[in-house]
Amino acid sequence: MIEFKNVSKQYEGGFTAIHNLNFTIKENELLVLIGPSGCGKTTTMKMINRIIEPTNGEITINGESIKNKNPVELRRTIGYVIQQIGLMPHMTIRENVALVPKLKKWDESMYKDKIDELMKMVGLDPNEIGDRFPDELSGGQQQRIGVIRALAADPDIILMDEPFSALDPISREQLQEELVKLQQEIKKTIVFVTHDMDEALKIADRICIMKDGEIIQIDQPEKILRHPANEFVRQFIGEDRLQDSTILPEIEQLMVPPVTAYPSRGLAEALKIMRDKRVDNLLIVDKDKKFYGVVNIWNMRKAFGDEQLTLNDLIQKDIPTITPDENPEKALLLVNNSPYGFVPVLDHDDKVKGIINRSSIVKFVANHLNDSLGGI
Ligand SMILES: Nc1ncnc2c1ncn2[C@@H]1O[C@H](COP(=O)(O)OP(=O)(O)O)[C@@H](O)[C@H]1O
Ligand SMILES: [Mg+2]
Missing domain, CATH: 3.10.580.10 (CBS-domain)
Incomplete structure (x- = not known):
């Protein structure tokens, strides 16, 4: 469980990007942070792995303040996936996926099989691509590798900042579905940033809607669709979807x-x-x-x-x-x-x-x- 307690962030120069955030991310949930560009999604996410330090307040993971943890070690226990995935160009795909386990000095026997298993879980054949280099893969394949690289050291928490935004619509939908499937199997606490409401609705257990560094509404997708907190949320969801959703039946x-x-x-x-x-x-x-x-x-x-x-x-x-x-x-x-x-x-x-x-x-x-x- 990750808890934000009165967390604010003021950047140098005085601009307050985050205003007094209070919320909880539950164990094993996939929480989507969504909102317009500049509303503070990335800042919020980067405070969880201490790439950015809050100016005020406290963030705890399972009750322990992350202030007391070594940032480098903290980051090795938290998977991180970003839009420009940044695979190491001179390393093979297998070596890329093994990066964090290696940094953690795990014995190779502990992760060797796991790496091939992870590739299969996202529909890639390890025998075919394991020894290739990143630039020999398509954008969608590279992004899949980015996702499983974040999983290789078996972190409890994974942060994903617009991980699929640079992909074509078809690869993007495939990856969204694979993420949902993957999460059913691996059950991690995932914080996922997007500005795309369709994406959020597809993958989220809960959606946290932000605006100007504040949380406007945080709830399950269905609840947000049926009971938007205010006009901003209504606009963000889109009127059409609201209309459609009212005739959507229960499972x-x-x-x-x-x-x-x-x-x-x-x-x-x-x-x-x-x-x-x-x-x-x-x-x-x-x-x-x-x-x-x-x-x-x-x-x-x-x-x-x-x-x-x-x-x-x-x-x-x-x-x-x-x-x-x-x-x-x-x-x-x-x-x-x-x-x-x-x-x-x-x-x-x-x-x-x-x-x-x-x-x-x-x-x-x-x-x-x-x-x-x-x-x-
Ligand atoms: N290093 C920085 N210095 C000053 N302002 C920043 C810095 N990083 C981000 N900001 C500002 O903080 C606000 C939130 O940024 P960010 O968290 O990146 O938003 P989002 O990810 O929702 O697009 C924006 O107005 C942005 O310009
Ligand atoms: Mg961002």
Whole structure:
């Protein structure tokens, strides 16, 4: 947990960039700092790793004031990703990712495998690019390396200052989605600066809206959309989005019941369920409905000849999932981008509540329109 207590920053020359900030960044949340250029986002962020020192007030991490820590050591425990990622041009990609573990004098065996694993997590093949140099990679690939370099030494906190701003829109969206996925796996405390509200809505657990060195509103995306604190926030969100968001349904309204099977089922049984229910995927669950993964009919077809196999042998676990309290916009995005074409909805104990797919979304929208047109 990071806490700002009455923090102000006055730059030399007398300009006060930050006015008496009081807020808390929770453990393992992704907090987005957003606001117009010059409102103090970067200053706020750089005070967390002591690149900038506050003029007044105190910042604590897990209750301890960072004033008492050695700044260099502090920075090695906090990952940092910026727009101009600054990979070392004369080092290979693997060497770049290993930079902080090396600085910390870790034994190579402690991070060697981890580095390749991190590359895979952001969709890069370590065998293909591990020994290349940064200028042999695209901008999007370099930025992915920047992100995982910040993760290599396993810091609890990661600071990201407009990390995707220099990318083309497609790479940018991909990286946003990868960050969301990555965060589901690694669960770090992430402070992410942007001036792009679409980006904030896509990735944030909470959004902190700043203006002229002060916090105007800090809350979950959904709350900010529904209850903007003032006219400034309303403008910042954009009127159109507000209109749209008022008809956005809750996750649970978009759900339909899943077709499930136990992992111990044989493939012939599974095929019969699929045929009867007319689905091409089964959600694999245990008796308590706890989610194991999915099995797809194409994989089943390939494996069908082997009578010994059960669904357990074919489970795929890489499918993104969502919880009922999340932003429905995220569900729409996931459904559109998932190779499976659907998203399982799980409660916080990983129990399956339903699924969202294109046809369940269409069904909701159609019903909704139908209702509002008086049922034609
Ligand atoms: N080193 C500095 N000296 C004087 N003023 C600065 C310095 N760095 C930033 N500022 C000013 O502080 C304000 C906040 O800057 P910054 O935190 O970089 O904003 P943001 O990241 O939100 O664009 C701006 O008005 C900027 O001009
Ligand atoms: Mg900035």
